[in-house]
Amino acid sequence: MGSWRLYVAVAVGGFRRYATYRAATAAGVFTNTVFGVILVYTYLALWDEKPHLGGYDQAQAVTYVWLGQCLYATLAIQGGGAEKDLMDRIRTGEIAVDLYRPADLQLWWLASDMGRSLFQMVGRGVIPFLFGAVFFPMALPTEVTTWAAFLVTLLLAAVVSFAIRYLAALSAFWLMDGMGISQALMITGVFFSGIVLPLNAFPGALGDIVQVLPWAALLQMPADVLMGETGVPGAFAFQAVWAVVLLAAGRLLQSAATRRVVVQGG
Amino acid sequence: MGERSAFAEGLRAYGLIAGMWVRSSMTYRTSFVITMLGNGTMTGLDFVGILLMFSQVDSLGGWSLAEVALLYGLSATAFGIADLVLGSMDVMGARIRDGSFDTLLVRPVPVLAQVGADHFALRRLGRITQGALVLGWSLAAVDVDWSAAKVLLVPVMLVSGAAIFCAVFVAGAAFQILVQDAAEVQNAFTYGGTTLLQYPPSVFGKELVRGATFMLPLAFVNWVPASYVLGRPYPIALPEWAAFASPPVAVACCALAGLAWRSGLRAYRSTGN
Numbered sequence: 001m002g003s004w005r006l007y008v009a010v011a012v013g014g015f016r017r018y019a020t021y022r023a024a025t026a027a028g029v030f031t032n033t034v035f036g037v038i039l040v041y042t043y044l045a046l047w048d049e050k051p052h053l054g055g056y057d058q059a060q061a062v063t064y065v066w067l068g069q070c071l072y073a074t075l076a077i078q079g080g081g082a083e084k085d086l087m088d089r090i091r092t093g094e095i096a097v098d099l100y101r102p103a104d105l106q107l108w109w110l111a112s113d114m115g116r117s118l119f120q121m122v123g124r125g126v127i128p129f130l131f132g133a134v135f136f137p138m139a140l141p142t143e144v145t146t147w148a149a150f151l152v153t154l155l156l157a158a159v160v161s162f163a164i165r166y167l168a169a170l171s172a173f174w175l176m177d178g179m180g181i182s183q184a185l186m187i188t189g190v191f192f193s194g195i196v197l198p199l200n201a202f203p204g205a206l207g208d209i210v211q212v213l214p215w216a217a218l219l220q221m222p223a224d225v226l227m228g229e230t231g232v233p234g235a236f237a238f239q240a241v242w243a244v245v246l247l248a249a250g251r252l253l254q255s256a257a258t259r260r261v262v263v264q265g266g
Numbered sequence: 267m268g269e270r271s272a273f274a275e276g277l278r279a280y281g282l283i284a285g286m287w288v289r290s291s292m293t294y295r296t297s298f299v300i301t302m303l304g305n306g307t308m309t310g311l312d313f314v315g316i317l318l319m320f321s322q323v324d325s326l327g328g329w330s331l332a333e334v335a336l337l338y339g340l341s342a343t344a345f346g347i348a349d350l351v352l353g354s355m356d357v358m359g360a361r362i363r364d365g366s367f368d369t370l371l372v373r374p375v376p377v378l379a380q381v382g383a384d385h386f387a388l389r390r391l392g393r394i395t396q397g398a399l400v401l402g403w404s405l406a407a408v409d410v411d412w413s414a415a416k417v418l419l420v421p422v423m424l425v426s427g428a429a430i431f432c433a434v435f436v437a438g439a440a441f442q443i444l445v446q447d448a449a450e451v452q453n454a455f456t457y458g459g460t461t462l463l464q465y466p467p468s469v470f471g472k473e474l475v476r477g478a479t480f481m482l483p484l485a486f487v488n489w490v491p492a493s494y495v496l497g498r499p500y501p502i503a504l505p506e507w508a509a510f511a512s513p514p515v516a517v518a519c520c521a522l523a524g525l526a527w528r529s530g531l532r533a534y535r536s537t538g539n
Binding site for chain 1: 453465
């Protein structure tokens with residue numbers, strides 16, 4: 001029936017929407033690069049003090065930093081992707097228009113967010129990563145298969161990231177104001193994704209816990225696959241399970257929301 | 267006399283506009299309290315990161331946890347004050363784009379006061395509180411032979427540091443007039459600056475430290491004066507009195523930022539709505 005073409009069109013729209021703001025993209029590249037440099041020095045000092053922390057050597061720690069800067073906007077780790085627009089539309093009541101469309105609500109927003117992710121990756125993420133590779137020693141694989149597996153983990157990471165934020169956005173059906181939940185998304189995203197410190201460098205039981213939470217699928221898994229620190233099938237399975245579970249939960253919540261909640265109107 | 271009264275008028279206007287934003291945020295008290303707690307938690311994550319690092323090591327770049335906490339507390343509190351006073355300036359780019367910046371220009375009130383107080387957010391007290399807590403703890407925990415000069419340096423660092431960060435915000439706002447969409451560049455210097463200063467200078471490359479001392483003198487927010495307080499050598503070769511140079515450095519930064527702001531305003535071209 002060719003409905004996939006609809007979602008491709010939505011994804012292309014998401015891509016182009018972000019591609020419009022070139023100066024903002026350049027500014028983002030600059031900021032991510034500056035933060036990357038600051039973080040790299042602190043990590044080098046940390047790994048100097050304690051070599052092989054979390055099983056990484058210094059080059060791997062550096063690689064982790066630059067991958068984090070590359071994925072920061074790509075995976076909307078502190079929020080600010082499709083969920084922001086969705087919350088706005090629920091608050092204003094425009095969501096009624098979306099519900100009328102002969103398209104699946106969740107797939108629609110997933111497609112739009114995938115387009116955004118792809119642009120943020122290509123436009124904003126790749127340059128700081130290359131900068132890091134040029135000016136700092138990094139641990140990058142040479143086999144094509146590792147890079148291919150890495151790309152698959154990135155795709156899965158983007159889906160998990162969306163699924164978390166979609167769940168959060170739906171809460172606006174009940175809470176109306178998305179401010180508190182956006183803040184919660186930001187705090188959990190920044191802390192549990194390991195953008196502050198690699199999750200495998202977290203101490204003791206906390207380290208064990210954070211590595212099984214869904215946020216571990218965002219940065220830690222792609223990083224470990226890229227650097228050969230974890231088995232590829234295991235990483236895929238971990239990410240895929242969280243993606244399916246969270247997307248299914250999103251579907252459940254969505255059907256509850258659309259059945260029971262009165263749309264805001266004006 | 268003219269200059270002086272314009273300044274007083276600007277302050278008064280700033281107070282009025284900020285008061286209006288505070289009243290509006292107080293309409294939803296619960297939401298205000300929650301967002302303030304959230305603001306404090308969010309900014310506290312940086313310190314949690316430092317604590318996590320110190321759960322694995324005893325020192326970072328040769329500095330102990332209490333010493334790093336002192337740097338962190340000074341940087342976060344000084345930045346928090348600047349963020350409260352002028353932190354909403356990143357909405358200026360949006361105002362320029364939608365043309366509402368023109369409205370500010372025709373009002374008989376200094377534009378900087380209006381822009382600075384725009385969207386004044388009292389919830390940013392969260393960051394200041396969190397920074398002050400870490401600062402208080404570190405002051406009790408560091409092993410320092412306190413003298414009158416060292417005690418005096420602590421409030422001097424906070425005030426000068428806040429002024430230096432305010433200058434960065436104003437310069438960033440002037441830059442936004444030129445490139446409206448690129449507001450994020452200033453994050454590299456504001457948020458990036460405070461993050462940089464939360465770590466010991468010994469961690470960073472000499473070039474970076476030199477740049478943060480002579481080009482953008484962030485080192486005078488805490489690195490240099492805090493080194494004096496802790497009895498450590500300065501991050502780069504500087505005379506002994508450099509620890510007390512923060513106030514004049516802050517004044518010079520504010521003067522330069524003021525000049526940048528004026529020339530930015532003069533270069534402003536309306537979008538023409």
